[in-house]
Each structure stands twice: as structure tokens, then as C-alpha cells.
Amino acid sequence: MPGSTGNGAVTRSTLRQQIADALRDEVLGGRLQPGQEFTVKxxxxxxxxxxxxxxEALVDLSAQGLLEADQHRGFRVPEYSAADYRGMIEARSLIIEGMFIALDAGRQSHQNFEEPRVAAAIAxxxxxxxxxxxxxxxxxLTVLIGYDLRFWRELSALFGNPYLTDFLHRLRVQSWVCTVQHLRRLSDLRGCLWSGHTELVDALYARDTDAARxxxxxxxxxxxxxxxRLATR
Structure with a gap:
């Protein structure tokens, strides 16, 4: 819980970040229910x-797609349907396809993924x-979400466009908010969660965009x- 540090007062910016982190964990952990409303007070x-x-923390989370702001009621956790999720996937795919096109262009210009700095980042x-x-x-799921978001943020950063990285991160956060809302219906998630991360990295490192696709x-x-399937239950 946000509070004071051992050596005195916490700055407003620190509190803002602590509150944002705590609420982000609540939303992505499914502990704040879809449609649940609350006020700043x-x-x-x-x-x-x-x-x-x-x-400030709630505004930050709204900008990231974790919350929705309502001028008269405060803030609420968004409710996402299966159709919403499909739209998020389509948007994500368009962004990632742009990354692959950039990688193909780099291959034609003989840019090298094995350059030491880039190779270290890929590792x-x-x-x-x-x-x-x-x-x-x-x-x-909780651990997966944390590593998955870091994975995609760091992977997209390799392509050198911070706007692309930020936009893809926002979409992945939103898609996780939606996913969590539906996965709540399952008691055991083993075998239900994607685990192709290293396979994807290896394909991209080999500059095999067809395999990555x-x-x-x-x-x-x-x-x-x-x-x-879960949405129909």
C-alpha cells in the first residue's frame, strides 16, 4: 500500500506511481471486476x-487503457466482449506486420541483427x-502477464520506433484486461496460455518473418x- 518511506515523506510523484501500480495489479489480476465503478475520493x-x-494515477491508467473515465461518475473497469478482443488482435496484427516489413527492409539493406548491442538486447x-x-x-497468469508485457515492449523496441512500441504496449495491456475477465471462468489455466515466445524470437533472429507470421x-x-468459447459460457 502506498505510504511513507523509511526516511520521511513520499513525493506526490512516488505516490502517484505506487497507486497506479497497485491498481494496475488489481485490474490485471481480475480483482477489480468489469464494470466496477469508483471515485477518486x-x-x-x-x-x-x-x-x-x-x-493523477487514475488518469494515467485511463490513458493506458486499464480504466475508463466518466466525467460524472469517476472511473470504472472496462467491460470487453469477444468482439472487442478480436478487434484488439486485428490492431495488434497490423502493428506487428509493420515491424516485419521493417525487418525485411533491413535484411535487404544488409543490416545485421548480430551487431553486439542488438544481439545483447535480443538475448x-x-x-x-x-x-x-x-x-x-x-x-x-499474474507472472505471465508481467513477463509477457516486458517481452513485447523490449521486442518492439528493437525496431527503433518508440511510438510503435508505446502503441503496441497499450494494445497488449488492453487485451490482457479483456483476457483476464474471461479467464476468470477457468479454475486451471495450464495448457490454455500461449508459450511461443522463444520460438518467435528465434524466428525473428533468423530474420524468418514468414515463420514468425x-x-x-x-x-x-x-x-x-x-x-x-469462454464468452458464451
Whole structure:
């Protein structure tokens, strides 16, 4: 819970980040229910802090797609349908296809993924993918989400366009919010969560965008099918 540090007062910006982190965990953990509404005052009282850093934190989360702002009622957790999820996947696919086109263009201009700095970054992305895969195999959704978001943020950063990276991150956050809402219906998630992270990294490192497209197409089809089945329960 946000509060004071060992050596005195916490700055407003620190409180803002702590509150945002705590609420993000609540939403992505499925502990804040879809459609649930709350006000700045309620959250400020819950954490025992002033309204200003709470308002700033809630605005930040709204900008990231984790919450919806309502001018008259405060904030609420968005409710996403299977159709919403399909739209998110389509948007994500368009962005990622742009990344693949950029990679193909780089191949034609003889840019090298084995340049030491880039190779080190790719190794870091692969480690994140390995952790995500372990979490997926264990059915540990909370750990998976954390590593999956880091995986995709670091992977997209390799393409050198921070606007693309930020937009893809926002879409992946929103799609996880939607996914969590539907996966709540399952008691055991083992075998239900995508774990192709390292396979994708290896394909991209080999500059095999055709293989990467096949991997992601299968991932998207499987994910959409799962959410649509759960939405009908």
C-alpha cells in the first residue's frame, strides 16, 4: 500500500506511481471486476492519501487503457466482449506486420541483427520469453502477464520506433484486461496460455518473418477461439 518511506515523506510523484501500480495489479489480476465503478475520493480513502496523486494515477491508467473515465461518475473497469478482443488482435496484427516489413527492409539493406548491442538486447528479450513460457506452462497468469508485457515492449523496441512500441504496449495491456475477465471462468489455466515466445524470437533472429507470421497467426487464432468459447459460457 502506498505510504511513507523509511526516511520521511513520499513525493506526490512516488505516490502517484505506487497507486497506479497497485491498481494496475488489481485490474490485471481480475480483482477489480468489469464494470466496477469508483471515485477518486474512494481510492484516496482506501490508501489514506490525498486526492491529487490518486486522480493523477487514475488518469494515467485511463490513458493506458486499464480504466475508463466518466466525467460524472469517476472511473470504472472496462467491460470487453469477444468482439472487442478480436478487434484488439486485428490492431495488434497490423502493428506487428509493420515491424516485419521493417525487418525485411533491413535484411535487404544488409543490416545485421548480430551487431553486439542488438544481439545483447535480443538475448534479454529471449530471457523474458523463457520466463513467460515457464509461467504459461504453470498456469500462473499474474507472472505471465508481467513477463509477457516486458517481452513485447523490449521486442518492439528493437525496431527503433518508440511510438510503435508505446502503441503496441497499450494494445497488449488492453487485451490482457479483456483476457483476464474471461479467464476468470477457468479454475486451471495450464495448457490454455500461449508459450511461443522463444520460438518467435528465434524466428525473428533468423530474420524468418514468414515463420514468425505463422507462429503469430496460430497464436491469434487460438486466443480468439478461447475467448469466444469462454464468452458464451
Amino acid at each position: 474512494e481510492i484516496a480513502e482506501q490508501y489514506g492519501v490525498s486526492a491529487t496523486p490518486v486522480r 534479454g528479450v529471449r530471457r523474458r520469453g523463457e520466463e513467460a513460457q515457464r509461467a504459461a506452462s504453470a498456469g500462473d 505463422v507462429i503469430l497467426a496460430a497464436y491469434n487464432d487460438e486466443s480468439i477461439g478461447l475467448i469466444e
